[in-house]
Amino acid sequence: MDPTISGLAMLVGLLSLLAIGVPVAFSLGLVSMGALFVVYGPFFLETIGEQFLGGLASFGLVAVPMFILMGAAVASSPAGKDLYEALDRWLNRVPGGLVLSNLGACSIFSALSGSSPATCAAIGKMGIPEMRQRGYPPEIAAGSIAAGGTLGILIPPSVTMIVYGIATETSIGRLFLAGVGPGIMLTVLFMAWTIYSCKRQGLGLTELSQRFSMRERFAALPRVLPFLAIIVAVLYVLYGGIATPSEAAGVGALFCLILVAVIYGIFSKSWKFSQMGGIFRDTLKESVMIMLIIGAAELFAFALSSLFITQSIAAFIADLDVNRWVLMGIINVFLLVAGFFLPPVAVILMTAPILLPIITGAGFDPYWFAVILTINMEIGLITPPVGLNLYVINGIAPDISLGQILRGSLPYVGCMVFGIVLLCVFPDIALFLPDLVMGPSR
Numbered sequence: 001m002d003p004t005i006s007g008l009a010m011l012v013g014l015l016s017l018l019a020i021g022v023p024v025a026f027s028l029g030l031v032s033m034g035a036l037f038v039v040y041g042p043f044f045l046e047t048i049g050e051q052f053l054g055g056l057a058s059f060g061l062v063a064v065p066m067f068i069l070m071g072a073a074v075a076s077s078p079a080g081k082d083l084y085e086a087l088d089r090w091l092n093r094v095p096g097g098l099v100l101s102n103l104g105a106c107s108i109f110s111a112l113s114g115s116s117p118a119t120c121a122a123i124g125k126m127g128i129p130e131m132r133q134r135g136y137p138p139e140i141a142a143g144s145i146a147a148g149g150t151l152g153i154l155i156p157p158s159v160t161m162i163v164y165g166i167a168t169e170t171s172i173g174r175l176f177l178a179g180v181g182p183g184i185m186l187t188v189l190f191m192a193w194t195i196y197s198c199k200r201q202g203l204g205l206t207e208l209s210q211r212f213s214m215r216e217r218f219a220a221l222p223r224v225l226p227f228l229a230i231i232v233a234v235l236y237v238l239y240g241g242i243a244t245p246s247e248a249a250g251v252g253a254l255f256c257l258i259l260v261a262v263i264y265g266i267f268s269k270s271w272k273f274s275q276m277g278g279i280f281r282d283t284l285k286e287s288v289m290i291m292l293i294i295g296a297a298e299l300f301a302f303a304l305s306s307l308f309i310t311q312s313i314a315a316f317i318a319d320l321d322v323n324r325w326v327l328m329g330i331i332n333v334f335l336l337v338a339g340f341f342l343p344p345v346a347v348i349l350m351t352a353p354i355l356l357p358i359i360t361g362a363g364f365d366p367y368w369f370a371v372i373l374t375i376n377m378e379i380g381l382i383t384p385p386v387g388l389n390l391y392v393i394n395g396i397a398p399d400i401s402l403g404q405i406l407r408g409s410l411p412y413v414g415c416m417v418f419g420i421v422l423l424c425v426f427p428d429i430a431l432f433l434p435d436l437v438m439g440p441s442r
Contacts, residue, residue: 066249106148120149143408297349339380
């Protein structure tokens with residue numbers, strides 16, 4: 001069968017299964033097995049287990065459930081609330097300071113949890129009602145947190161960066177460092193737009209009259225600083241060569257559990273030890289989901305390669321007689337569209353191995369490209385039809401319609417697109433820190 005026809009048939013089959021609600025992992029697996037059966041008959045069955053489990057046979061994947069456990073422990077506690085209140089006391093004198101507090105809380109909580117939905121849920125439960133109570137329109141209240149939550153897959157430690165590193169056999173430590181600069185850049189862009197928008201609309205002016213003493217501001221920090229110390233410690237042991245990503249993730253998860261138990265379970269009595277079971281249950285569910293997608297994506301990649309679809313796509317793109325920046329523009333549009341329909345982990349696993357030799361052949365840095373890919377996935381989290389963060393926000397604030405949430409998120413999509421442009425013009429935003437700490441990769 002012609003590789004083009006095979007590829008189109010697999011694409012139609014995959015989109016059809018996803019459209020009727022079949023989970024991503026099962027959709028990938030069914031399409032892969034169907035394609036292999038049509039071409040090779042029942043003999044392909046003996047390779048399924050080897051290919052599926054081969055995709056999971058990587059020590060680096062141990063870091064995934066550990067970072068998820070770290071985020072689940074923090075999300076189960078009032079840590080998000082304390083972080084939000086601390087930032088509100090420090091930023092209330094700025095126009096739109098409450099929105100800035102939410103964005104800042106999202107960026108820091110993202111680093112703790114590594115999960116966009118968890119960040120949206122944790123910060124949104126407190127931030128949205130408070131913003132609406134102080135007169136902010138529902139679009140700004142919901143859209144800012146939906147957008148801020150996307151930072152969870154970019155700011156390290158990031159589960160999607162781990163998946164990209166395993167899929168492309170690149171350094172996870174260097175990927176984490178590459179996400180720091182762009183993560184800060186996007187946070188600043190989000191905040192700059194928020195200040196401009198709120199000042200133009202006259203929002204948040206009543207907050208300027210509320211004053212907090214320095215004593216009150218510092219009083220809010222003790223519960224927050226230990227968790228920030230964990231982020232710094234995890235990154236330090238990673239880049240100091242003291243521990244592997246899996247070891248750092250395990251120690252980080254353990255200390256998060258201990259801090260939650262001590263700070264909120266023993267001292268403030270706002271967390272119950274019976275919640276520990278729920279933490280491990282949530283970690284198990286999310287880890288199994290990601291592992292199933294990884295195994296199924298490996299089987300899908302094997303089917304694409306066996307049918308020469310991967311090679312045909314790579315050859316077609318490589319034969320395009322266009323400027324390398326036009327090529328990068330085409331790849332960005334492709335990633336953007338893929339992110340509209342599929343979760344970030346699935347897109348990375350299916351596309352990164354195909355695109356990596358193409359972008360390196362065009363002279364682009366693979367770590368820089370990882371950041372570009374991730375920001376495209378961030379846009380997909382707040383754009384329909386999937387737009388996971390939109391549905392998370394709608395779930396915690398059901399009186400705000402999806403249309404209102406989307407309208408509030410769109411300006412931040414513009415900030416992300418502008419961020420991609422800045423990264424193309426100034427690639428050192430992503431590459432300076434990893435080159436400084438770990439030496440040039442090129």
